Amino acid sequence: MMRHKSHHAGQEHGMHEPLSGLPQGKVSPPEKGLLARIRTASTALSRAERQVAEYLLQKPHDSLEMSIRVLAQACDVSEPTVARFSQSMGFDGFKSFKLAFAKSLATGIPYLHLDVNQADQVRDVLPKVFDRTIAALMEARNSANTASFEAAVSLLSRARRIECYGLGYSGALAIDAQLKFFRFGIPTTVFCDAHLQAQSATLLNSDCVVVAFSRTGRTRDMIRSVQLAKNAGAKVLVLCASGGPLAELADVHISVDVEEDPDIYTPMTSRLAHLTYIDALAVAVTLMRGPAAIDMLERAKASISEKRLDSKVE
Numbered sequence: 001m002m003r004h005k006s007h008h009a010g011q012e013h014g015m016h017e018p019l020s021g022l023p024q025g026k027v028s029p030p031e032k033g034l035l036a037r038i039r040t041a042s043t044a045l046s047r048a049e050r051q052v053a054e055y056l057l058q059k060p061h062d063s064l065e066m067s068i069r070v071l072a073q074a075c076d077v078s079e080p081t082v083a084r085f086s087q088s089m090g091f092d093g094f095k096s097f098k099l100a101f102a103k104s105l106a107t108g109i110p111y112l113h114l115d116v117n118q119a120d121q122v123r124d125v126l127p128k129v130f131d132r133t134i135a136a137l138m139e140a141r142n143s144a145n146t147a148s149f150e151a152a153v154s155l156l157s158r159a160r161r162i163e164c165y166g167l168g169y170s171g172a173l174a175i176d177a178q179l180k181f182f183r184f185g186i187p188t189t190v191f192c193d194a195h196l197q198a199q200s201a202t203l204l205n206s207d208c209v210v211v212a213f214s215r216t217g218r219t220r221d222m223i224r225s226v227q228l229a230k231n232a233g234a235k236v237l238v239l240c241a242s243g244g245p246l247a248e249l250a251d252v253h254i255s256v257d258v259e260e261d262p263d264i265y266t267p268m269t270s271r272l273a274h275l276t277y278i279d280a281l282a283v284a285v286t287l288m289r290g291p292a293a294i295d296m297l298e299r300a301k302a303s304i305s306e307k308r309l310d311s312k313v314e
Helices: 033-044 047-058 068-075 079-088 094-107 122-142 146-158 170-184 194-201 220-231 245-249 269-289 291-303
Strands: 161-165 188-191 208-213 235-240 252-255
Touching (some): 047 068, 047 079, 079 094, 161 220, 170 291, 188 194, 194 220, 208 220
C-alpha cells in the first residue's frame, strides 16, 4: 500500500542488522488484503495495540459486527487503544479502518497456494511460485494509495538530481530505479554502499531527491543515510514496509506491504512489488514531463538500435 505516513513493518532486502525481529507467521489462504498488512505490522505495534491486531487476525469476520466499545472489551484494551491502532494502520479513526477492513475481507485477493515446502515435488514449484507472485501483486495493486503515488511522481518530476539508495538485496532495486530514472534527463546515480551513501547524502541540497529502498524500513545504515540527506535539505521518497523508522523520515512514503515466507531468506514477492512500483513511477514521470521527455526516450532508444543484429540477417 502507498501512503505518506503509515505504520506497518516487514523484512529487509539485505544482510544489515535490523532494529527489531521479523514476523514469523505466514499468510494462510483465507487471509486477504488488510489482514496481511495487520500481520506484517504486528511486531511494530505497542503491546496493547498488538492485542487488537491478534484478535482481528483470529476473528476477522466477528470483528466486523463490533462497535469500538465491544471490540475494546473483546481485546481487553481501552477504546482509545483501538483508535490508536486504527491510526497506526494509517487510518484517521476506527470508522474508516472498519470500512476498509470490511472491503478487504470482501474483495481481497487470496493466496492461491501455500508457499513451497519440502514435501513438494519439483513439478509443483513453478505453478506455486507463479500463483504466489500473482496473488501478491494483485493484493499490492488493490491496496495502492493513489495520493501517495501522485505525490511521489510530483517529487521526482521537480528534482534536479536523483540519488537511489539500497543495501543488500535492496541494492538491486536501487540499480533498477537508476536505470529507469536517468532517462528522464535528470542526473541520476545509485549508491549501494552505506559509506558512499552517507558521503553523498551530505553533499545534497533542496533540489535533490533521494529514493530509498528497503524491505522493513528498519536497517540502521539506510536510516542514517536518509537522515543525512534530509539534514542537507534533500527530499526523500521511501519505498518500504509501513511502520518503521525509515517510513517516518520520508517526505513521501510508498508503502510496500507484501508478506514474505519467513522460512526463505531471499525476498521474492516483495522484490517484484518494488520493481512494479519503479516501472509505474518511470511511466508516470515521463507523462508528467511531457513531449520533451518522450522525445528524450526516443532518442535514447535510437542511440542503441545499431547495436542489435538485424532480424533479417542470415
